[in-house]
Amino acid sequence: MRTLPVVMRDPCRKAGPQFRSGVKDVEIDAFIFERPPQALDEDVVQPAVALLLAGTDHLRNPGRYLPMLPGFVPWPSGTVAFTGLCEIAGAIGLLLPQTRMLAGWALALYFVCVFPANVRNALQGLEAAHLPSAQWYYWFRLPFQPLAIWWAWLAGGAIRWPFQA
Numbered sequence: 001m002r003t004l005p006v007v008m009r010d011p012c013r014k015a016g017p018q019f020r021s022g023v024k025d026v027e028i029d030a031f032i033f034e035r036p037p038q039a040l041d042e043d044v045v046q047p048a049v050a051l052l053l054a055g056t057d058h059l060r061n062p063g064r065y066l067p068m069l070p071g072f073v074p075w076p077s078g079t080v081a082f083t084g085l086c087e088i089a090g091a092i093g094l095l096l097p098q099t100r101m102l103a104g105w106a107l108a109l110y111f112v113c114v115f116p117a118n119v120r121n122a123l124q125g126l127e128a129a130h131l132p133s134a135q136w137y138y139w140f141r142l143p144f145q146p147l148a149i150w151w152a153w154l155a156g157g158a159i160r161w162p163f164q165a
Helices: 017-022 042-060 062-068 076-095 100-113 115-124 135-141 144-156
Strands: 003-009 023-029
Touching (some): 042 062, 042 076, 042 100, 062 115, 076 100, 076 144, 100 115, 100 144, 115 135
Antiparallel strands (some): 003 023
């Protein structure tokens, strides 16, 4: 794991040019501050393809996703289309080295935001075309939401854990 040099001043010394010799170099863990990988490896391509497919499905088959939305969500059709566009934009962002880190963080936030719909599906069940109707399936999916967040961070290059220590 790389470390970043950080300049820290001794808090006991008075500030001013005469005390510049009191500045120390300290290394901190760069766990969250990794630079995004430049190569398109499986950590990037796999989630990008999955998100492109899911986002396209949101746009082509919005009726499948409408029953998933909690009642308090305004403009259900527009929300489904927006989530599909977010997934597509996130996928494209992951594929571009300049936007990879930002896309990873945005997708992690996205997965947090859609979690209430997944909880609703687990609690109330779901009857939607081409989706399982068994309630256990939706309970089974809930623990995978943190993995989706981790996957977004990994693909964006924000973290390398557990693959690089």
